[in-house]
Amino acid sequence: MKWGNIVITGKKEGKDGKLSLTGELKPEDKDFKKTKKLTWITEDPNTNVEIEIWELGHIIAKRVVEEGDDIT
Helix, strand or coil: CCCCEEEEEEEEECCCCCEEEEEEEECCCCCCCCCCCCCCCCCCCCCCCCCCCCCCCCCCCCCCCCCCCCCC
C-alpha cells in the first residue's frame, strides 16, 4: 500500500484463463485519487486456504431495538 502508482505495460492471458500483467512502478506518483485500484493475492499453497462463505439475512428484524425487547 502507498508504494506509488504502477503503469501497466503488458497483459498476457494464458490458455488456462490466467491473466498476467507487467508494470512499471512510479514511486514518486502519489496521486491515488484518480487511479484505478487493483488488489491481488499471491498463489502460495503454504499461506492460501480455502474458505466457505455463508451469507445470512438480517439477524434483527426490528429497525430500532428498545430496552426490554427480547432479541434472542
